[in-house]
Amino acid sequence: MTHQQSSGRQLSQSSDTKQFDAHTIDRAGATEGAVDLEDMVLRLAPRLAYFAGVARTEHVTRAAQEMRVPQSTLSRAMVRLEQDLGVDLFARRGRTVSLTHAGRTFHASVERALAEIERAADEVRADADPATGKVAFGFLHTLGAETVPGLLQAFRAEHPRVRFSLVQNYGEAMLERLRAGELDLCLTSPVPDAPDLVARRLDEQKLRLVVPADHRLAARKRVRLAEAADETFVTLEPGYGMRRITDDLCKEAGFKPRIAFEGEEAETLRGLVAAGLGVALLPPPAVPRPGVVELTVTAPRAAREIGVAWLDGHPDTPPVAAFKKFLLSRRGRLLHD
Numbered sequence: 133m134t135h136q137q138s139s140g141r142q143l144s145q146s147s148d149t150k151q152f153d154a155h156t157i158d159r160a161g162a163t164e165g166a167v168d169l170e171d172m173v174l175r176l177a178p179r180l181a182y183f184a185g186v187a188r189t190e191h192v193t194r195a196a197q198e199m200r201v202p203q204s205t206l207s208r209a210m211v212r213l214e215q216d217l218g219v220d221l222f223a224r225r226g227r228t229v230s231l232t233h234a235g236r237t238f239h240a241s242v243e244r245a246l247a248e249i250e251r252a253a254d255e256v257r258a259d260a261d262p263a264t265g266k267v268a269f270g271f272l273h274t275l276g277a278e279t280v281p282g283l284l285q286a287f288r289a290e291h292p293r294v295r296f297s298l299v300q301n302y303g304e305a306m307l308e309r310l311r312a313g314e315l316d317l318c319l320t321s322p323v324p325d326a327p328d329l330v331a332r333r334l335d336e337q338k339l340r341l342v343v344p345a346d347h348r349l350a351a352r353k354r355v356r357l358a359e360a361a362d363e364t365f366v367t368l369e370p371g372y373g374m375r376r377i378t379d380d381l382c383k384e385a386g387f388k389p390r391i392a393f394e395g396e397e398a399e400t401l402r403g404l405v406a407a408g409l410g411v412a413l414l415p416p417p418a419v420p421r422p423g424v425v426e427l428t429v430t431a432p433r434a435a436r437e438i439g440v441a442w443l444d445g446h447p448d449t450p451p452v453a454a455f456k457k458f459l460l461s462r463r464g465r466l467l468h469d
Contacts, residue, residue: 210222267296280319333438340429342401365411366409
């Protein structure tokens with residue numbers, strides 16, 4: 133796409149007051165003091181599309197007709213642009229103009245800048261398109277093997293062209309990306325309670341005590357967590373929701389866990405349990421892992437809530453609104469233990 137294709141759009145009129153005539157240009161104040169960069173950008177930006185149109189046609193009247201603005205408005209804008217820059221951009225012969233060397237240099241950069249603006253506008257419009265737009269969606273590592281693929285497959289059955297930008301991370305990291313505007317929605321646990329976020333509980337997932345296949349408790353189906361008080365635990369790192377839940381459940385059971393290893397991924401912890409490094413509190417695996425036994429915890433009640441969160445007051449594009457509605461419709465049937 134080139135900037136030339138947009139030259140026919142209706143442009144707002146300038147408040148500039150001088151005519152585009154070589155004899156009216158007075159640059160006496162243009163070099164008085166240094167204009168800071170931000171102020172210069174604010175001065176120049178509204179006139180760049182006008183400049184590009186005149187530079188392309190090399191004719192003021194023709195450019196005004198193409199851009200559907202009064203000729204006087206275009207003339208005044210060019211005068212003020214040259215005044216602010218302090219250089220001649222055009223050599224004038226009546227209503228016909230030609231670019232000076234400075235004008236050609238400026239024109240090349242202006243065209244690149246305007247093309248980038250058009251590209252950005254096209255991108256955000258495309259992301260907001262109800263049928264083909266984009267959703268930036270974050271989710272926990274432990275939901276990536278089965279839950280999230282199933283959700284996306286079900287949603288895309290009704291919205292086959294909606295695109296997803298997916299981020300897999302631990303809860304606190306995703307909430308920070310929500311706050312930074314990098315994510316539209318995220319599935320996380322625990323369900324956050326923060327004044328700048330909106331969160332809705334979707335489901336609950338039971339947690340299990342995972343022990344090696346040759347462990348003293350391996351023949352059991354159910355266990356009280358206090359029975360593992362003397363065990364060494366392998367856990368997720370501090371900052372992960374599951375680590376916070378593990379610490380809280382152990383405290384409720386009357387002990388502080390002895391930690392042998394802190395990792396970033398639940399299946400790594402299962403492998404370490406199978407190797408005899410310790411035991412772990414984990415959600416159910418997508419696929420059974422050999423070498424470990426998963427026990428139901430009867431006391432305290434061992435479960436984690438899964439919820440969806442988004443930034444409060446943040447407007448939704450149509451595809452984000454559709455996916456949010458879909459997720460909320462899955463309350464109570466998000467997970468399959």
